[in-house]
Amino acid sequence: xxxxxxxxxxxxxxxxxxxxxxxxxxxxxxxxxxxxxxxxxxxxxxxxxxxxxxxxxxxxxxxxxxxxxxxxxxxxxxxxxxxxxxxxxxxxxxxxxxxxxxxxxxxxxxxxxxxxxxxxxxxxxxxxxxxxxxxxxxxxxxxxxxxxxxxxxxxxxxxxxxxxxxxxxxxxxxxxxxxxxxxxxxxxxxxxxxxxxxxxxxxxxxxxxxxxxxxxxxxxxxxxxxxxxxxxxxxxxxxxxxxxxxxxxxxxxxxxxxxxxxxxxxxxxxxxxxxxxxxxxxxxxxxxxxxxxxxxxxxxxxxxxxxxxxxxxxxxxxxxxxxxxxxxxxxxxxxxxxxxxxxxxxxxxxxxxxxxxxxxxxxxxxxxxxxxxxxxxxxxxxxxxxxxxxxxxxxxxxxxxxxxxxxxxxxxxxxxxxxxxxxxxxxxxxxxxxxxxxxxxxxxxxxxxxxxxxxxxxxxxxxxxxxxxxxxxxxxxxxx
Ligand SMILES: Cc1ncc(COP(=O)(O)O)c(C=O)c1O
Numbered sequence: 001x002x003x004x005x006x007x008x009x010x011x012x013x014x015x016x017x018x019x020x021x022x023x024x025x026x027x028x029x030x031x032x033x034x035x036x037x038x039x040x041x042x043x044x045x046x047x048x049x050x051x052x053x054x055x056x057x058x059x060x061x062x063x064x065x066x067x068x069x070x071x072x073x074x075x076x077x078x079x080x081x082x083x084x085x086x087x088x089x090x091x092x093x094x095x096x097x098x099x100x101x102x103x104x105x106x107x108x109x110x111x112x113x114x115x116x117x118x119x120x121x122x123x124x125x126x127x128x129x130x131x132x133x134x135x136x137x138x139x140x141x142x143x144x145x146x147x148x149x150x151x152x153x154x155x156x157x158x159x160x161x162x163x164x165x166x167x168x169x170x171x172x173x174x175x176x177x178x179x180x181x182x183x184x185x186x187x188x189x190x191x192x193x194x195x196x197x198x199x200x201x202x203x204x205x206x207x208x209x210x211x212x213x214x215x216x217x218x219x220x221x222x223x224x225x226x227x228x229x230x231x232x233x234x235x236x237x238x239x240x241x242x243x244x245x246x247x248x249x250x251x252x253x254x255x256x257x258x259x260x261x262x263x264x265x266x267x268x269x270x271x272x273x274x275x276x277x278x279x280x281x282x283x284x285x286x287x288x289x290x291x292x293x294x295x296x297x298x299x300x301x302x303x304x305x306x307x308x309x310x311x312x313x314x315x316x317x318x319x320x321x322x323x324x325x326x327x328x329x330x331x332x333x334x335x336x337x338x339x340x341x342x343x344x345x346x347x348x349x350x351x352x353x354x355x356x357x358x359x360x361x362x363x364x365x366x367x368x369x370x371x372x373x374x375x376x377x378x379x380x381x382x383x384x385x386x387x388x389x390x391x392x393x394x395x396x397x398x399x400x401x402x403x404x405x406x407x408x409x410x411x412x413x414x415x416x417x418x419x420x421x422x423x424x425x426x427x428x429x430x431x432x433x434x435x436x437x438x439x440x441x442x443x444x445x446x447x448x449x450x451x452x453x454x455x456x457x458x459x460x461x462x463x464x465x466x467x468x469x470x471x472x473x474x475x476x477x478x479x480x
Contacts, residue, residue, distance in 0.1 A: 012278025012302035026311040052100040061086035067340025096334040102326035108313035110137020114329040134306040140297040160217035182427035189229040192238035223256030223381015226452040256381035258345040278302030360455035363467035382456040406443040411477040415469035422450030
């Protein structure tokens with residue numbers, strides 16, 4: 001492989017025609033523009049920044065696990081080393097951050113120390129194939145996704161999405177007057193053939209016009225929620241080729257990227273790393289790698305998109321929490337370093353979920369009739385997508401598949417095991433006037449013959465008990 005220097009890489013293509021009406025109307029905050037002068041000998045009587053002496057916080061300190069030094073397995077949590085990460089009020093030699101800076105108003109890009117760390121991480125893990133890519137700190141992928149939609153889509157637009165999709169994404173899309181165009185998926189995620197067909201044949205239905213042809217795809221390529229599917233390398237290449245051919249922007253929502261169970265051949269290349277045009281907006285989050293309550297993530301995109309993204313940040317959240325950013329910066333930059341963070345991901349987080357996944361799968365195989373419930377072994381993420389073979393039910397054909405699924409769901413509740421109903425991931429429009437909170441009375445979409453199980457949270461004995469209970473519930477539900 002020929003390694004190109006950054007200056008040899010192409011610049012991002014011009015995607016200015018993709019900017020939404022809302023984003024085009026956003027202007028750089030004149031107030032924030034003053035921040036760039038706050039250096040050297042400048043005395044500011046300009047910005048309305050509170051004086052740090054009024055902050056009641058004089059030091060922020062957190063006891064954290066040390067980054068693994070070598071090959072320690074997570075099971076040995078009792079033996080884990082810990083260390084104290086502290087952030088003083090004033091800038092201090094040997095410290096990455098000060099509270100005076102991190103608890104102050106800042107620019108919408110996020111704290112430079114943490115942002116540079118994330119940028120270096122992206123550079124080494126994903127090696128973007130164009131020059132002018134940038135990173136902006138976010139409050140996690142939920143925040144980034146909302147902003148990516150606002151950046152690219154207008155009311156009345158269509159967005160390509162996996163047929164079974166992350167509910168929050170759909171709940172974000174629908175109220176904006178954007179319509180999801182579901183694309184069939186298989187064990188490796190979105191099917192290229194179906195994606196190509198949808199785009200090639202756009203215009204074949206009355207509501208489809210050249211103007212409203214989808215320009216954006218929302219994809220979760222690794223450990224997809226809910227199916228657990230991970231795109232292989234060829235699948236990723238095929239999707240990128242279609243994106244180029246049909247000039248699509250891809251929102252790569254990848255919170256489970258580091259939860260890949262096999263990295264013997266290296267980490268699976270991200271869509272960002274296959275993108276030579278600057279058409280991928282990659283969303284990374286610390287939610288699944290460190291802790292969701294940090295509410296910190298980062299997004300990587302071409303410079304032009306980043307500017308609008310930043311304007312949006314400046315008038316909404318302003319910046320991710322200074323507390324979170326300060327602790328993360330001190331821990332990641334000051335203590336763990338890039339290597340320590342990568343080792344934590346590789347040897348701790350990944351291995352923990354790998355062990356959990358294997359265990360739940362073995363319990364399911366042991367206790368649940370595989371003729372009635374089957375699944376594709378996940379190779380990343382937190383989920384197992386259980387296919388219920390309703391066609392084997394004695395009353396199949398006499399009542400709807402939805403009715404049979406609802407019975408099974410209630411049988412599970414009766415046995416004290418909770419799984420997420422497949423309909424919650426359906427991309428079909430939900431029936432109007434239905435009370436979706438009445439989960440014991442409601443099932444919709446006869447195709448949603450699935451239950452989603454996660455191995456992320458329950459402890460090992462609980463997972464075994466849950467699988468046993470599911471086995472009993474399935475036997476009972478299929479006996480009637
Ligand atoms: C596909 C997907 N995107 C985003 C999120 C939320 O991420 P964050 O906590 O970074 O907002 C989740 C969490 O379940 C998810 O499954």
